[in-house]
Amino acid sequence: MLLTCPNCETVFRIDSERIGDGSQAVRCSVCAHVWQAEPPMLVPEADPGEMRSAVGAVLTPLIILVMVLGIAIGAVTQRATITAYVPGLIGVFDKAGLTVQPQTDKLQIVDLKADYAGDTLRLRGKLMNRSAVYAHAPSLEVTILSASGDPLGSHVIQPDDSVIRPAMASEFFTQIVLGEGLEPTVTVTMRADPVAGSSF
Numbered sequence: 001m002l003l004t005c006p007n008c009e010t011v012f013r014i015d016s017e018r019i020g021d022g023s024q025a026v027r028c029s030v031c032a033h034v035w036q037a038e039p040p041m042l043v044p045e046a047d048p049g050e051m052r053s054a055v056g057a058v059l060t061p062l063i064i065l066v067m068v069l070g071i072a073i074g075a076v077t078q079r080a081t082i083t084a085y086v087p088g089l090i091g092v093f094d095k096a097g098l099t100v101q102p103q104t105d106k107l108q109i110v111d112l113k114a115d116y117a118g119d120t121l122r123l124r125g126k127l128m129n130r131s132a133v134y135a136h137a138p139s140l141e142v143t144i145l146s147a148s149g150d151p152l153g154s155h156v157i158q159p160d161d162s163v164i165r166p167a168m169a170s171e172f173f174t175q176i177v178l179g180e181g182l183e184p185t186v187t188v189t190m191r192a193d194p195v196a197g198s199s200f
Helices: 048-077 079-085 087-095
Strands: 002-004 011-013 024-027 034-037 107-117 120-129 140-145 151-157 169-177 185-190
Touching: 048 079, 079 087, 107 185, 120 140, 120 185, 140 169, 151 169
Parallel strands: none
Antiparallel strands: 002 011, 024 034, 107 120, 120 169, 140 151, 140 185
8 A cells, every 4th residue: 555644745655454454653764754544445346236237227228218219210210111001100290290201212103104085185004112111102293295395284193002012003094185186295203292191
């Protein structure tokens, strides 16, 4: 143990057994000052079981908090996928101010066909889900342009299904009355309108 003379501040290294369990009078060999030296305070060894329970008492709530935060963040970021499986949750997200929008990057318009019967354009096609999870079907916007590129109109239509299973397609169909003799260009695009949910 180390002893420091309170008078001249000289530090001495001595065997702690020479002090014993009680205080001991000692004399500084440098300045001859005498003082009472106290034995070193012994720190009891911690019981490993107590340490584990103390660490567990701190870590358990922390782990639970991290898990709850992770679930909450995952639910918010993946709400489009979650509500495709459980549509009743759309209202919950709406009430929380979190709109649910279709993930159009996972969908593709395929088999688009247009034919005319007199002045009526008949348009049909499919909306394909290319992902491995359920997906909300977005509204589709049909834009009609004349041969010279002038807009003749646009219509919003809905696919047959509101939710599309993985690797499956939902059909859509519409009829639009046009003027006789037109040869328009027709495009179909997916809209990013929020998914409508049931309120409760």
